[in-house]
Amino acid sequence: MGxxxxxxxxxxxLPTFLRQAAIMPTDLDDIxxxxxxxxxxxxxxxxxxxxxxxxxxxxxxxxRLKRFRxxxxxxxxxxxxxxxxxxxxxxxxxxxxxxxxxxxLLDEFRRSMLALDDVQQCYYVTGHADFILVVTxxxxxxxxxxxxxxxxxxxxxxxFHSNVVIDRVKVxxxxxx
Numbered sequence: 001m002g003x004x005x006x007x008x009x010x011x012x013x014l015p016t017f018l019r020q021a022a023i024m025p026t027d028l029d030d031i032x033x034x035x036x037x038x039x040x041x042x043x044x045x046x047x048x049x050x051x052x053x054x055x056x057x058x059x060x061x062x063x064r065l066k067r068f069r070x071x072x073x074x075x076x077x078x079x080x081x082x083x084x085x086x087x088x089x090x091x092x093x094x095x096x097x098x099x100x101x102x103x104x105l106l107d108e109f110r111r112s113m114l115a116l117d118d119v120q121q122c123y124y125v126t127g128h129a130d131f132i133l134v135v136t137x138x139x140x141x142x143x144x145x146x147x148x149x150x151x152x153x154x155x156x157x158x159x160f161h162s163n164v165v166i167d168r169v170k171v172x173x174x175x176x177x
Contacts, residue, residue, distance in 0.1 A: 026071055031056055033177045035064055036073070040174040043077055088136040091165040092143060095129035096151070099158040106130075109156065118146050129161075 028036070034054040038045060047058040047065070054061065068074040083089065098105065106124070113122040113133065121134040137143035143162070151160045 026073055028073075028177060031060075032064060032068075035061065036068070036177045039074070040177075083136045087138050090137045090139060090143060091168065092133075092135045092137065093163040093165065094133040094135055094147075094151075095161040095163075096131040096133060097128065097158045097160070098130045099156045101130065105156050109154075112150070116150065 031054045035050055038050060038053050045053075047061040050061045050065075051058050056064075065074070083091065096109075098109065109131065110122070110124070113119050113131075118135050118137060119133055120136055121132075123132045124130065125132050135143070135146065137146060147160070147162065151157050
């Protein structure tokens with residue numbers, strides 16, 4: 001996999017989005033693509049089942065899966081849990097604008113988001129907001145408590161705007177390959 005030299009990639013001299021964008025994509029053949037497409041739909045498929053789909057042997061599938069994991073093509077093998085089924089039926093898309101964009105304050109905000117189970121996703125973005133969050137909550141009252149604790153009590157947050165999700169039209173992490 002072609003990448004920036006590790007000392008540059010891991011240094012703080014480049015913004016994160018540039019370091020990530022500089023990672024060159026791995027060359028994938030048609031078999032790799034079939035395997036990845038199938039795994040994104042169902043990662044419980046056996047090596048035999050994947051071999052049938054891709055037209056290769058079980059051992060060839062296992063070698064490719066190991067390579068995918070070693071190279072970071074497959075980032076995680078997880079189960080997707082229904083938020084509604086576990087008592088968190090409300091989803092909010094929140095735009096957060098920071099008061100100051102000092103690196104230490106941005107890093108502090110990032111760390112705080114990583115520590116919060118309510119936050120499913122956190123993106124550092126360009127545009128009028130600095131961060132976009134996806135947050136789940138059991139109800140409006142719980143979200144209000146969350147927003148007071150996380151946003152209102154943080155002196156480095158200039159403003160935040162909450163959007164209540166009415167309908168989950170499409171949700172997923174599948175990537176076209």
